[in-house]
Amino acid sequence: MRDLLARFTRPTEVPVPEEKPHPENDKEIGVVDNQPRSIDGESDADAIDSNAQAGVKKIEATTKVWSRSHLILAYAFIWIIYFVDSMQQGMGTLLNPYVTSAFALHSLTATTGVMSGIIGGVSKLTLAKILDIWGRPQGFLIVVLLMTLGLVMMAACNTVETYAAAQVFYWVGYNGLSYTLSVFIADTSSLKNRGLMLAFISSPYIVTVWITSPMTESILNGIGWRWGFGIFSIISPIMCLPLFFLFTWNYRKARKAGLIVFEPSGRTTWQSISYYFWQFDVICLVLVSGGFALFLLPFNIYSFQYYGWRDPLTIALIITGGVLLILAVVWERFYAPVKFMPWELLKDRTVLGACILSAVLFVEYYIWTAYFTSFLQVVMNLNVTQTGYIGNIYSLGACFFSFIVGIAIRYTGRFKWIVLYFGVPVTILSIGLLIHFRQPDTYIGWIIMCEILYSFAGGACVIGEQMAVMAAAAHQHVAVVLAMEGMFSSVGGGIGGTIAAAIWTGLFPNKLAEYLPAESQANLTAIYGDIQVQLYYPVGSPTRDAIVLAYGESLKWMFVAATAITGLGLISVMMWRDIKVKDFKQVKGRVV
Template sequence: MRIPIGRFTVPPEQPVVEEKTPSPSDKEAGVVSEQHPSDHESDNDAISSDAQAGVKKIEATTKVWSKSHLIAAYIGIWIIYFVDAMQQGTGTLLTPYVTSSFQEHSLTATTSVFSSLIGGISKLTLAKILDIWGRPQGYMITVLLMTVGLIMMAACQNVQTYAAAQVFYWVGYNGISYTLSVFIADTSSLKNRGFMLAFVSSPYIATVWITGPMAQSLLQGIGFRWGFGIFSIITPIMCLPLFFLFTYNYQKAKKQGLVVIEKSGRTFWQSVVHYFWEFDVICLILLSGGFALFLLPFSIYSYQAYGWRDPLTICLIIFGGLLLIGAFVWEAYFAPVQFLPWSLLRDRTVMGACCLAAILFVEYYIWNSYFTSWLQVVLNLNVTQTGYVSNIYSIGSCFFSFFVGIAIRWTGRFKWIAVYFGVPLTILSIGLLIHFRQPDTHLGYIIMCEIFYAFAGGALVICEQIAVMAAAAHQHVAVVLAMEGMFSSVGGAIGSSIAAGIWTGVFPVKLAEYLPAESQGDLASIYGDINVQLSYPIGSPTRTAIMDAYGEAQKWMLVGATAITGLAIICVVAWRDIKVKDFKQVKGLVA
């Protein structure tokens, strides 16, 4: 595939002053208006003088690299997305069997709650690392975390260890995806960015045919542990070339005098204290702990003696709420360096895009958390077939995002796509599933709704990312993308919690109601293990009862998802109708 390359002119050299431990970034973040005056004030392609060190470093890097290196970078990003997509798709199919191996199938959604929260909130910390230390350094940290998570999943001996491994994995996985998005923002013009995001996401079109057979082969052969173990070896090997490419060109920029190293003058302990406040560790702990404690009861209340009235459930909600309140009080009155960029959040385009991201992830995780189990138990699909159906969203959204990227480049605008196509089609597709995702449905209707949802998702994901980036200057791109990612992950955690709450509140009750008398004694094992559910033949009274219980739980999940998605209309209407053509947001040789 040919990558459109912009004309490159050699700029007057302006050195980057690199501090080993730079001063706190306490300047108020600015929001670029629709006209982007800062982007048009001069044709000078000089390195931004007011940007943070990490932004200056990447601008220096893009000034000195060749066209072949730019193309190699995008090929490397595409390969990384391919490997990650293959691993993530396979892991999703393996998760119900991992939890079932510990007799805890009902905790399938719960294992992702805390990991989604930490994965999202950590992006703002990662944004600071990218802006202060540099893009390659932050990228390698995420690769290391993802690898550690995969090793832990391969070695886990209980569902608690698996949940802990998910934290490392999703912080790394989301972090890699985020840093690659920042790379793309650094190395592409705004009008082409939608197309470039679609290009690097295109591996999902291929992996849809791989993950299902791979998961089935693993389950029937070497087991899920080696499935995670193999990727713990492959992932770092595939990720390292991109790191070396950016590091090589950064060193090249230093040799040409575009980067000047200056000492900070701080001692080691002073640097520890400095970065403690710079990364606002207190706010990070309060937010992570607050969201985790507040959302956890939705997943575990059915395991408590008195349900929602149980003292543990009530305490978790109260203490979680207090920690969240404490986080906002700390940010407003006491934080020396604020973790949340409030000035950016006040922009209606940025806030609208972030809220849209949260809503999309809430509704997705509500109806998708037990989708692969439903396909196998209710429609009697095997793991390979389940992988094909569950990955329709991946292949459809990535395929359609190419057309969205072209439409944005051609019209120069993105809001109309979300308002008139993306949001209405999303609501329609989820609403139709309320009727169709039942035991007596035909697979074709499920596929039809999945295709509708995939096309709508491909449009909205591209539009929301372009919206946050178009509303901010280049030096704030990493921050606004981190905010969008944080809202997405928190939304995913909320969606997983709601899904787990509906599942644990509806499924076992309906299962006890529908099961024939001879199977009532097996209620606990049926509820806790997908393999037990699949062991009953289609047409038997017990399997029919299980299928009916699935249908009841799925119906209420989809009702909740449809209602929440309606709020997306408000989010996209709030966007400014920004024209992205002819903006020069980035410096150097870019796509």
């Protein structure tokens, strides 16, 4: 990645200072001496990589000087952060339809997450550069601040537009936080044990699935959804800061030990702003984020336009989004001083296959789960707590099974077979079964069975795809390949949410108009826009039966679409090399 990110093809009109490929990155906030250094008589093979970027050198220096107790403490802090954030994220998922319904726009439940998912995913490549150039703790602090800002905005929002904007800040921060912690795990664990460590940091979900649902129901019946977000806007940053200070403390310890040498860059403030503007390829970030968002948005909102697909706004958004994406490709190919997308890494079939699988899994997940919690409440007549328990089966089962996957990788040294022969096929099976079991007269146990199968398969796929991208890259490339995997997944989530919203807005109101009895036709708009209005009608009443039938018809095609798209996952896994992770060493210093 060093050669790729440093490949400057500057146009003559771009005023970027002439500097060497990577030392300039190091000099901005500190550089590890380019000469390999060692402590306690270690071998040169375990010395700090002189060719890596500053952020990688800093974390390697940090892991060399910290004690075993600090290593254990770091993992304890990471576990606590995941514990708090899993409660917060689970609560947000359950509150989402109630927030959109508060503005009489329940149909936009999936739409609010489209732009936030896309921007949150694309921004990971910028975050990867921050982690590699400035350092891991600095990037960590930035995403914590963004997540907190998003929570504050959600607590204070008065319109669905403000809520959607808050979702952008929140998901950029939340996804960035999860991504940064994954990079920490990659920095501090050997490759053969990494699957187990990834399973360990996900284990809080095993506990929080039992807490989130009753907590959310209590919030809805008590302090309200605004304070639900407000409480976590206070708790979350407090729980994140100890890890930041632990890494900062050991970074300073490494500087005192002479492993890190600070050198001023010699640039003025304006020169630094200009330098990082091109280094982070802000132009491509804006073009890609805006292009995807504008292109996908019409599929979510076309039913709200007077002329539907023929409406000038719908057509203009699709065309503008497409043009922006074309401009992004042209910019990257011919004009970008520093490439936003590390194309050469994507040429590796294992990295590309893992990224495609990640996108496929998120597309299918966001298609069939977009309105699934609403389905459980309206069609299956479950309360919020029961809905949360069933909705959280995936988190519980995936986290539990990921330990089994991690142990299997630890002792076999391989990961491809788990995903190819179990993960993806069982995912297809479980979603396919839900095509049949979506009906209102279905025994809830069958749905739970499908969720359990899906969760076990998910645990295998998630660990497998992350292991694939990391095993195919050197330590200095780990942050960027994880960012690419995260970008594919987030864009996939945006596409999945778009497909779900398009199916829902295209089918659900039409089916309501077809099935609603004459006395309820006047309330069609209110029923369509508010889940609480849907729940108002008693079970067994003609209106509730009509709503249930409309749900069944709409969700059928969501499950069909999700099942079909998951078939691409098998092809993507076949692309992977069968890498044996026991065969090489990737990280240095005191690691797990």
